[in-house]
Amino acid sequence: MQRGVRGLLARRFGRDALREGVDAPRVDRGLWRALGDAGFFSLRLPEAEGGVGLGLPEAVLVFEEAGRALLPGPLAATHLAAGVVPGAATGETVVTTVAGGGLVEWLDEADVVTGDATGAVPVRSVDPLTPLHRVPEGSRSAGPDGLLVLLTAAEQLGTAVRTCEAAVQHARTREQFGRPIGAFQAVKHLCAELLVRVEVARAAVYAAAVTADPVDIAAARLLADEAAVRGARDCLQVHGGMGFTWEADVHLCLKRAWVRAERGGSVTDSEETLAGELLTEVH
Amino acid sequence: MDLAYSPEEEEFRAGLREWLAKVLPTLPPKPSPDDWPARRAYDLGWQRTLYDAGYAHVHWDASPTVRLIFLEETEKAGAPYVGANFVGLLHAGPTIAAEGTAEQRARWLPPVLRGEEVWCQGFSEPGAGSDLAALRTRAYRDGDDYVVTGSKIWTSHAEVADWCELLVRTDPAAPKHRGISWLAMPMDAPGVTVRPLRTLAGSTEFAEVFLDEVRVPVTHRVGEENDGWRVTMVTLSFERGTAFVGEVVACRKVLGEVVAQARANGRWDDPGVRRRLGRLNAEFRTLWRLTQWNVSEAESSGGVPGVGGSVFKLRYSRARQELYDAAAEVLGPEGVDLGRPWVLDRLSSLSYTIAAGTSEIQRNIVGERILGLPKG
Ligand SMILES: Cc1cc2nc3c(=O)[nH]c(=O)nc-3n(C[C@H](O)[C@H](O)[C@H](O)COP(=O)(O)OP(=O)(O)OC[C@H]3O[C@@H](n4cnc5c(N)ncnc54)[C@H](O)[C@@H]3O)c2cc1C
Helix, strand or coil: CHHHHHHHHHHHCCHHHHHHHHHCCCCCHHHHHHHHHCCCCCCCCCHHHCCCCCCHHHHHHHHHHHHHHCCCCCHHHHHHHCCCCCCCCCCCCCEEEECHHHEEECCCCCCEEECCCCCCEEECCCCCCCCEEECCHHHCCCCCCHHHHHHHHHHHHHHHHHHHHHHHHHHHHCEECCEEHHHCHHHHHHHHHHHHHHHHHHHHHHHHHHHCCHHHHHHHHHHHHHHHHHHHHHHHHHCHHHHHCCCCCHHHHHHHHHHHHHHCCCHHHHHHHHHHHHHHCCC | CCCCCCHHHHHHHHHHHHHHHHHHHHCCCCCCCCCHHHHHHHHHHHHHHHHHCCCCCHHHHCCHHHHHHHHHHHHHCCCCCCHHHHHHHHHHHHHHHHHCCHHHHHHHHHHHHCCCCCEEEECCECCECCCHHHCCCEEEEECCEEEEEEEEEEEECHHHCCEEEEEEECCCCCCCCCCEEEEEEECCCCCEEEEEECCCCCCCCEEEEEEEEEEEEHHHEECCCCEHHHHHHHHHHHHHHHCCHHHHHHHHHHHHHHHHHHHHHCHHHCHHHHHHHHHHHHHHHHHHHHHHHHHHHHHHHCCCCCCHHHHHHHHHHHHHHHHHHHHHHHHHHHHHCCCCCCHHHHHHHCCCCCCCCCHHHHHHHHHHHHCCCCCC
16 A cells, blocks of 8 residues: 555656646645545545545555655545545545644645634745645634644654655765765764654654554654654755755755644643653553 | 564563562662672572573573563563673673584573673773774684783673673784684683773773783684674674663653652643653653564564664663753752762763764764765
8 A cells, every 4th residue: 555655656746746836836636536546545444435444554654655755735634534524535525624723724725624714814834835824713623633643743754754865865976075975974973863763753653553542642743743844954954055945855845844743733732741641651 | 563462472471570579579689889799699699580480591582572571571560680691691692692602502601591600791992992893902822722912991790790702803914803703701810800990970880801811712712713793793783682672661660750759849830841751751652662663573584683773772872861861850959969869870871872882883873884875
């Protein structure tokens, strides 16, 4: 399944498609239906209901792939609407949701919104590939849905993997002082720490997918946000001046990571969830 | 990722728990950190207790999962650490098991299992730390013996060790990795002088070992002559791969105790403190998952733990230092009182980013051997 989605995204959402979206962000409806056919949205629905009958551990793997490809669109909201909103499971219907901080992604493109988006006003999104609206303070719901947070963490993990690969690739090929910059420890060690954060986030995300425990999800969220955001920043640093350009893809990773980090709601709340559990856990 | 245990594994866990509950209350009190003979006796005594109960060889021939359960349960129950048995059980022993002859295994392994002999590790030298292969302690052949001259440093447990796994240079003309041999040296041999070194924590955990024409029988060499570097790498990958299971469990326990302390002294009301401890919870529960995951990978590959251990050690060593820093914040002014819990541990934790390969060296390993970046 993971390989299938990876292959599909490589064919249908390569670098050209990514960069086209930067100038004219849109949800590629054909690609969404193809993802629907591949089971991306219906993955956790029972087979009797036309789904794939798999669980969260498989879902995070395909979301990791989507994050690695920087695939735009309200993927997690649509996935979670499968079986509830008609057409979500097949990718016909694009579903968005009111997430952490009252932010709503892709409101104009979406066919359905879950949650109350009354009065939402457009925001000049920092991420060119994620149009944003924000609902007024009064009509926001409590915390974001745990599964939305987990699937988002899986996307963050995928993006962190991408930044690690990009940094290593650049460090191997870019030469200064007569050798690849990856031979310099200052650069090599940035790359090594990128990998460490990826592997730690991976363990957290995969474990939370097995347990679906809110405390594990909070841990996955914090560690995956860290891996994606810091990963993108270090990847930028390794790229030098190139990293600061619009042309390089690094900023797309960073900006998406920033926007996704907001989906999970308040960082303090996640930390407090983890702290609160220390009072109850039998050590 | 497999977080489930088989019925046999759960049975092992239950039996072990029951046994620990019975045996731990009967142990003698822990000796003072300054009393090395007493520490040796205590650590060997615990190993003997394990041996008599059939748990001694868990480190060696049990599956990685059973080993994990063993380390998890003994740590949770507050059982003694491997202590002075560390090198015998986790370095020298596994090396001899993998590379030694039948005679060598028969001579050296049973006393380690039975808690009769202590080993130390004589690798580092004043001029060879991170660059271990630069070691200069010289050994030349004289009849059936090697004659060894040089000095070792940072040798843990040297004061009370019976044996030393010693790296020596047997071919000074060869490239530095190719002229090294691995010897088992009796610590009571004439010409061995041990000078204890005091650590910043105040106790003498390691020592300098001076070697002046020490005669070591050629039959004490494990592996071929000049093949000691390869033999050593087997040992080091054991050290980095499996040594931390119990420590992660210990960290989670300490974190719970720090929280209890914070509740008791009111520091818990500070949201900054709670958030910091919450982050550490994310850190250690994830490191525990990573441990389980590494173990199940080792289980399916059946191999010696690999370079993934470097990824783990990098994150773990920093997290553990942060844990004691957070404990100090919770203690407030009591954090500079050596009589309080964790203050000494905070000092000890400063070695984690140095011992068994510094963090910088681990990053080189990750960068070069995992990510394929060029050598500097
Ligand atoms: C508590 C403790 C117990 C120990 N027990 C034992 C034992 O029982 N037996 C034993 O043989 N040894 C033991 N050691 C020694 C330990 O393995 C060495 O201290 C360690 O390998 C570092 O070597 P060094 O101290 O010579 O430091 P150095 O190698 O001199 O390093 C000094 C600094 O330079 C950095 N550095 C060195 N080379 C590089 C490089 N290529 N790239 C980037 N940075 C670099 C290091 O990271 C470090 O920050 C112990 C050490 C400690 C702290």
